[in-house]
Amino acid sequence: MTRRLTAVALAAGLTVAVTGCTKSVPANDLEKQVKSGLTKSVGQAPDSVDCPKDLKGKVGATARCTLKAEGKTYGLTVTVTSVDGGKVKFDIKVDDSPKS
Template sequence: MVYRIGRVVAAAGAAAALLFGLAGCSASVPKEDVASSISSELGKQGIQAQNVTCPQDLNAEVGRSVRCEFQVDGQPVDAVATVSSLEGDTAKFDITTEARPVAKAVLEREVGKQVEQIAQATPETVSCAGDLPAEVGKTTPCTVTAQGEALDLTVTVTEVDGGRVNFSIESTG
């Protein structure tokens, strides 16, 4: 079985344009505007990004970038906004997404959902050893208890594409 974290890969290569104000010799796009543009561009791709935040303003110089973050179904994902061109008082920038490790809590929730769908039984507990690295072939062990029986599982990353991490779940017992 394979679970996909978000559909973030669809946003790779999205472009946005923002007006920026000139302040002395330097210009920048306010971090709130960058975050809003990222949210808007992801929305156009059908991605429901929550809590988009950027740590700083984006310097309006070609090649400059800022790494922002957002969440899809509770899973953190990075979005990098890179200035691709300047036209008058408009900065155009490309947005790419990058996967982060699947957080332990998100992984446990999704493993529980998958087990419930297959076994037609609601797990009593799901416990994974930690986050699942966003690297093909990496694994994390999980244990699911359902109907009084424990089942040991191995979760393996099968694909990382943009902000999406795909993984398979296999019984080790």
């Protein structure tokens, strides 16, 4: 899995529906969507994904998260690519190397 994570560094076009006037993706929903998107891209689920903050529903907004796979921890960046009503689309970029 670790090799596949570095080979597939970008999962594009994930969409999350948000409600309310705040237009942000709650951290726990973001974690689920990131894990699901990476699973689809790589073919195997990471052990865990942790996003400590909500993702603002604004184009260009970013969130830093971490994922664990096969005993290694990687950083990743989630970037909002579009917002359409209550739907936020974003891309995921996994860091090339695990954290030290």
